[in-house]
Amino acid sequence: MQTDRGYKCRITNIVELTGEEKLFQLRIIDRHERQIFSFRPGQFLMLEVPGYGQIPISISSSTSNNEFIELCIRKAGRVTGALFQAKAGALVAIRGPFGSSFPMDEMADSNIILVAGGLGIAPLRAPLFWINDHRDRYNKVHLLYGTKEPSQLLFTYQFDEWKKVNHIDLQTIVENPSPEWQGKTGMITELLNDIAIEPANTYAIVCGPPVMFKFVCNQLDREGIPMNRMFVSLERRMHCGMGKCCRCMVGSTFTCVDGPVFDYWSVMNLQEAI
Amino acid sequence: MIYKVISKKEFTAFVDTLVKANLSYGPKQVDTAKNGDPIYQFKEVHSAEEIAFDYTATHSSAKHLLLPYSEELSHFTFRDGDWKQEIAYENTPKVLIGLRACDISGLNILDDVLLNGKFPSPYYLAHRKNTFIIGMDHLPLPDCFCKSLNHHTVSKGFNLFCSDIGDKYYLSINSSKAYTYLKEFAIEDPSDEDDCRLIERRKLIKQSFRTEVEVTGLPSFLDIEFDSPIWKKWGDKCLNCGTCAMVCPTCYCYDTKEHIDTGLEGASREKQLYSCNLVDFAEVAGGHNFRPGNGDRLKYRYYHHYRGFAENANQQICVGCNRCGRACLADINPKDVINDLRMEKESCMICASPSPIRT
Numbered sequence: 001m002q003t004d005r006g007y008k009c010r011i012t013n014i015v016e017l018t019g020e021e022k023l024f025q026l027r028i029i030d031r032h033e034r035q036i037f038s039f040r041p042g043q044f045l046m047l048e049v050p051g052y053g054q055i056p057i058s059i060s061s062s063t064s065n066n067e068f069i070e071l072c073i074r075k076a077g078r079v080t081g082a083l084f085q086a087k088a089g090a091l092v093a094i095r096g097p098f099g100s101s102f103p104m105d106e107m108a109d110s111n112i113i114l115v116a117g118g119l120g121i122a123p124l125r126a127p128l129f130w131i132n133d134h135r136d137r138y139n140k141v142h143l144l145y146g147t148k149e150p151s152q153l154l155f156t157y158q159f160d161e162w163k164k165v166n167h168i169d170l171q172t173i174v175e176n177p178s179p180e181w182q183g184k185t186g187m188i189t190e191l192l193n194d195i196a197i198e199p200a201n202t203y204a205i206v207c208g209p210p211v212m213f214k215f216v217c218n219q220l221d222r223e224g225i226p227m228n229r230m231f232v233s234l235e236r237r238m239h240c241g242m243g244k245c246c247r248c249m250v251g252s253t254f255t256c257v258d259g260p261v262f263d264y265w266s267v268m269n270l271q272e273a274i
Numbered sequence: 275m276i277y278k279v280i281s282k283k284e285f286t287a288f289v290d291t292l293v294k295a296n297l298s299y300g301p302k303q304v305d306t307a308k309n310g311d312p313i314y315q316f317k318e319v320h321s322a323e324e325i326a327f328d329y330t331a332t333h334s335s336a337k338h339l340l341l342p343y344s345e346e347l348s349h350f351t352f353r354d355g356d357w358k359q360e361i362a363y364e365n366t367p368k369v370l371i372g373l374r375a376c377d378i379s380g381l382n383i384l385d386d387v388l389l390n391g392k393f394p395s396p397y398y399l400a401h402r403k404n405t406f407i408i409g410m411d412h413l414p415l416p417d418c419f420c421k422s423l424n425h426h427t428v429s430k431g432f433n434l435f436c437s438d439i440g441d442k443y444y445l446s447i448n449s450s451k452a453y454t455y456l457k458e459f460a461i462e463d464p465s466d467e468d469d470c471r472l473i474e475r476r477k478l479i480k481q482s483f484r485t486e487v488e489v490t491g492l493p494s495f496l497d498i499e500f501d502s503p504i505w506k507k508w509g510d511k512c513l514n515c516g517t518c519a520m521v522c523p524t525c526y527c528y529d530t531k532e533h534i535d536t537g538l539e540g541a542s543r544e545k546q547l548y549s550c551n552l553v554d555f556a557e558v559a560g561g562h563n564f565r566p567g568n569g570d571r572l573k574y575r576y577y578h579h580y581r582g583f584a585e586n587a588n589q590q591i592c593v594g595c596n597r598c599g600r601a602c603l604a605d606i607n608p609k610d611v612i613n614d615l616r617m618e619k620e621s622c623m624i625c626a627s628p629s630p631i632r633t
Contacts, residue, residue, distance in 0.1 A: 004348070004361055004396065050350040050357050051534045051541035055559075076559040091356060210562070237558050239530040239545075242393035246527035247548075247555065250564075251577065257392065271500050272556075272564050272574075 006048045006093025007033045012068065014088055017154050021119065022084065023060070026069045026092065038097075039063060041104055041126035042233060042261040045096030046241045047071065052082040056238040056256070059097065060122045062129035069094070072122035072154065098241040100261045102127050102231055104134075107203045111140040113195070115216050117188055117208025118147050121154050123233045123260075124207050132166045141166075142195050146173040146188035146208075150181045169195070188212060189219050199224030205231045206264075210274040217264045227265035234260050234273060275429075276447040278461040279468050285436070285443050288459045289408075290322035292369055296406070299339055300325035300371035301332055316370070325371060330415055335523035335597060336370055336377050340401040341384060343520070344546045347397070347530065351540045363400035371408045376418075376593040378409050378432050379425040380523025383591055387526055397545075406451065409435040410443075411475070413482050419609060420594035421483040427476070439471035487609045488616060489590060493581040495616070500573075504615050509569020511604045516549030518575070518598035518606075524591045525549065550575050576611060 013025040028034040039045075039059050048054040055077075061070035075084045083092070104127060112131065116124045124143070131138050143162065147153050153172060162168045171191050173184040184190065188208070202225055206216050217230050236248035236255040248255035250273045253266075267273045280288070292298065298319050303326055305313040314329045316336050345364075350357045373381075381402075388398040409432040420426040428435070433452040436443040444464060447453050464472070519525035529548040534541045548555065551571050556564040565571045579592045592608060599607025 005359055050352075050359070050543075051532055053532045054530065054543075074559070080559075093359075235558055236564075237556075239528065240393075243391060244388065244393065244395055244526070245529070245548075246550070246578075247529070249578065252581065271497075272570075 004095075006046070006095045007037065008091060008093050009069070011086055011088055011090045011092060014086075017072070018152055020152075021072060021074045021154060024071045024073060024083065026071065026094065027067065028069070028094075029091075034066060037066070037069075039126075040097075040101035041130045042101035042123060042231075043097040043099050043126075044123075044241075044260060045069075045071075045094045045098065046238070047073075047079070047083075048093040048095065049079050049082045050093070053079045054095070054239070055079045056098075056236075056241060058123035058126075058233065058260070060125040062133065063126060064129070064133050070125070072119070072125070074119055096241060098256055100259055102205055102261055104130050108134075108137045109139065111198055111202040112138055112142070113192075113197070113202060113204040113220070114141070114143045115188060115192075115204065115206045115208070115212075116143070116145045117212040117216075118152065119154070120207030120209070120212070120233075121145055122207075124205065125155070127205060128162065128166070128168070131168075135166065139201070140169065142169045142171070144171050144173075144188060144191040144195075146175070146191065148175045150174050150178050150183075171195075187215070189215050192216070192219050192223070197223045197225065199226075203229045203231070205233075207233045210235075213264075213267070213274045221264075227268060228263045230264040231261055232264055232267055232274070234262060234267070236260075276453060277464055278445045278447060278456065279439070279442045279464045280445055280456070280459065280461045281442050284460045286322045286327075288456065289325065289371060291458075292406075292455065293319055293321055293325075293371070296369045297366055298369040298371060299336075301329040302326055303329070304333075316372075319371070327372065327410070329372065330412065331374065331418070331595065331597070333597070333601065334521045335380055335595070336373050337380060337384065337523050337525075338547075339368070339370055340381065340405060341388075341398060341526060341547070344544055345397060347543045347545050349540060349542045352538070363396050365400045365404050367404045367406070369406045369408070371410075373407055373409045373432070374412055374595075375409060375428040375435075376420040376425045376595045377523055378407065378428045378435075379420075379593045380595075381407075382428070382431040383524045383589070383593070384526060385431070386589075387524075407432040407434070411435070411437045411479060413479060414484070415596075416484045417596045417599060417607070417609070418483065418594060419485040419487045419596060421480060422485075422487040422489055423590060423592060423594040425593040426479060426483070437472055437475050439468060439475055442468065444468060444472045444475075485596070485609055487594070487612050489580065489612070492590070492612070496577055496581045499615055502615060504611070505569040505573040506567075507569075508606055508611050508614070509567060509572045511606055512551065512568045512572045513604050514551050514553055514568055514571065515603060516551045517601045517603065519549035519551065520547065521597040521601045523593055523595060523597070524579075527555075550578065572606075572611075576608075579608075580612070 007028045009026040012027045015023040044058045046054045047057045057071045060072045177185045238248045239245035241256045243254040243257040299316045300319040301314045302317040303312045304315045314332045348361045388395040433449040435446040527548045528545050
């Protein structure tokens with residue numbers, strides 16, 4: 001765990017996903033640091049670009065891969081602007097990992113519904129990889145993914161792999177279809193109508209814009225899934241990741257230390273959380 | 275803790291020796307208010323003569339001597355596409371003289387926040403460990419409400435605490451370092467009369483509070499009143515300037531900024547104390563603001579002080595010094611906001627209706 005001083009990393013590869021998002025593959029330079037770095041699905045790290053600043057980013061790669069860390073980043077400000085100028089070979093630093101994680105062990109022997117809205121697919125990749133690594137421990141896995149436009153769908157190049165190799169029921173939906181869009185159209189909640197939910201034996205992970213949480217979680221609640229078996233990942237501005245700068249505080253809760261992963265029951269009881 | 279007494283003359287000599295040998299800060303008059311009252315601040319002092327031992331309260335708290343408004347967290351030196359990072363933790367020993375009980379309580383709260391938990395702050399620790407603190411009691415100003423929060427006395431967080439018992443100070447010595455220094459001066463065991471005078475002094479301080487704020491049950495009360503119109507009422511007055519947080523002994527929220535050196539050969543990461551009243555405090559990437567209104571942000575500050583921290587560390591974060599109230603340009607103070615909130619609820623017609631008949 002690095003707190004004050006970051007692990008220096010080289011950007012080994014940059015994948016242009018859409019006009020707004022890129023996937024950065026990082027490799028911790030120091031071999032010893034690389035070996036000791038580990039994280040759990042749902043955790044985040046502070047990505048540092050010296051001279052520009054630092055930002056909290058969910059880890060989008062597999063926990064079982066010690067060689068590379070993948071971060072899916074949308075260009076939104078000063079630090080991400082600098083990153084989008086960078087080329088493979090450039091250096092950045094990471095601190096962390098920080099925060100809570102999805103309770104993957106607790107979810108074993110159950111069905112899992114992963115619901116992603118827009119960039120919410122980024123933090124869901126780590127649990128997806130985890131499920132793939134331990135596929136026999138989980139029953140039915142649904143990945144429901146919605147965006148505004150078809151062009152905003154991320155990781156489309158991995159969809160077939162997730163469906164066929166990982167045996168995941170992947171369904172996508174868009175709000176504003178393009179003329180060539182052949183898939184479903186509407187809000188993400190509509191995808192929930194198309195799957196058979198066994199509430200007694202199902203966990204849900206929901207990631208996306210705050211406005212989506214209430215609609216999706218309320219529908220899952222109506223389906224009978226207990227609120228403490230639905231998990232959401234909250235987004236806040238952070239400057240430390242260690243519960244000190246207070247920027248991510250919601251009520252008495254720090255998103256960086258107590259979250260970013262919360263069960264929906266806790267979020268429901270947290271004013272201004274979503 | 276060891277208790278001794280020292281004459282005021284001898285105490286001045288002790289302070290003079292200490293101050294001349296160490297980087298020291300004490301209360302000094304820096305200006306005069308419109309009404310003629312002196313304005314005090316903790317400033318660097320070089321002799322006991324410079325210290326206003328009979329001061330009332332400083333405008334800003336002593337927090338910034340341990341938690342600077344701005345502090346370099348690390349410095350980067352760039353070379354050939356790579357960089358070297360240097361992190362320095364401040365460790366210059368210093369002496370703080372004349373802190374009030376509530377000021378020391380403020381530091382104790384900062385200790386809870388910044389030194390406990392999974393990630394203690396090494397920056398704060400370096401300041402705290404190397405600071406020698408001399409506390410002094412005082413009679414409260416008319417708007418102080420430290421007693422309501424039980425911070426009019428303090429039992430930890432200082433090296434030495436002085437209670438004024440007339441021609442002497444009654445000393446509570448709380449560290450071997452303080453005892454070792456004091457042994458060089460004429461200190462005595464307190465007599466029965468000194469003990470009585472200390473008790474009388476404490477009684478006088480307790481009875482001198484003119485302002486009270488009812489904080490019993492405030493955490494749950496605030497929860498219930500989350501949507502109260504009171505927040506809009508006070509929020510409309512709030513200028514969102516953040517002055518309250520700057521003068522507060524316990525506000526510790528911060529922002530980080532990076533500055534590239536003029537020669538482009540390096541950069542520094544700087545921490546700056548921030549305020550939850552500032553408009554962008556709860557803004558996230560993409561521009562969404564979780565607390566867009568003035569009232570939302572004002573409410574959050576009260577929630578952090580009187581509810582959030584109470585839930586986390588079993589105490590409220592406010593020490594009742596009312597520096598925020600005195601400094602506020604819009605004349606907002608905790609007493610009025612909290613009382614208003616209580617009154618709004620307690621005067622509601624539902625509460626006034628009779629209880630149902632028990633069957």
